[in-house]
Amino acid sequence: MIALVLPGVYAPQDDTELLAEALHEEAPPPGARVLDVGTGSGALALEAARRGAEVTAVDVSRRAVWTARLNAWMTRLPVRIRRGNLFTPVRDRTYDLILANPPYVPAPDAGRGPHGRARAWDAGRDGRLLLDRICRDAPALLRPGGVLLIVHSALSGSDRTLELLRAAGLKASVIRRRWIAFGPVLRSREDWLRRSGLLAPAEDREELVVIRAERPC
Numbered sequence: 505m506i507a508l509v510l511p512g513v514y515a516p517q518d519d520t521e522l523l524a525e526a527l528h529e530e531a532p533p534p535g536a537r538v539l540d541v542g543t544g545s546g547a548l549a550l551e552a553a554r555r556g557a558e559v560t561a562v563d564v565s566r567r568a569v570w571t572a573r574l575n576a577w578m579t580r581l582p583v584r585i586r587r588g589n590l591f592t593p594v595r596d597r598t599y600d601l602i603l604a605n606p607p608y609v610p611a612p613d614a615g616r617g618p619h620g621r622a623r624a625w626d627a628g629r630d631g632r633l634l635l636d637r638i639c640r641d642a643p644a645l646l647r648p649g650g651v652l653l654i655v656h657s658a659l660s661g662s663d664r665t666l667e668l669l670r671a672a673g674l675k676a677s678v679i680r681r682r683w684i685a686f687g688p689v690l691r692s693r694e695d696w697l698r699r700s701g702l703l704a705p706a707e708d709r710e711e712l713v714v715i716r717a718e719r720p721c
């Protein structure tokens with residue numbers, strides 16, 4: 505899917521792939537304005553650009569921004585890549601499609617927010633540090649008829665995502681699900697997740713969901 509991932513940058517994984525499948529199904533027409541928030545290596549932004557969309561990508565990590573720029577340069581695909589916190593660099597624009605694979609893994613409270621490489625996946629005790637902000641701020645950036653596609657683990661509450669997006673006036677539903685084996689991060693905090701009640705005693709796989717939310721015309 506992607507040529508280069510600099511050290512410390514999130515390499516495309518099952519969640520990236522699931523969202524890429526939803527992107528292909530959505531099939532934004534050439535010229536559609538697409539935003540990829542939390543772009544990492546730029547994998548999803550480049551997929552959208554391959555379809556002829558006009559793509560902007562944002563990431564808070566310097567390394568991710570450089571990786572995405574290198575990948576755009578190597579593939580000769582035109583993607584505007586900005587460094588910044590979620591929607592801050594793109595406040596004045598609206599989009600036909602917003603893609604988000606944000607950090608969503610619940611993490612024990614370490615006395616400070618996510619930092620270092622873990623900033624790509626850790627998202628507070630309930631995993632919703634970024635999800636809630638995206639549900640709150642993305643609707644205003646969608647054009648009428650525009651769509652938000654967001655992927656996350658069911659561990660961080662798909663019902664809550666649906667509830668927030670519907671409360672913002674969007675038509676939201678789960679359009680894809682995939683069960684995957686625990687990766688190294690979940691395995692390392694399995695006991696804590698069970699003690700916190702986020703993981704049922706017999707649960708030994710993680711469910712990923714893609715939520716599609718459309719702003720009515």
Ligand SMILES: C[S@@+](CC[C@H](N)C(=O)[O-])C[C@H]1O[C@@H](n2cnc3c(N)ncnc32)[C@H](O)[C@@H]1O
Nearest residue numbers: 514516520542543544563564565589590605624
């Ligand atoms: C799970 S990774 C997804 C990367 C890529 N979109 C993919 O699907 O492979 C989440 C990305 O969000 C970025 N990120 C974390 N917090 C952010 C924030 N506040 N604003 C923008 N990007 C952020 C991380 O640096 C990381 O690259």
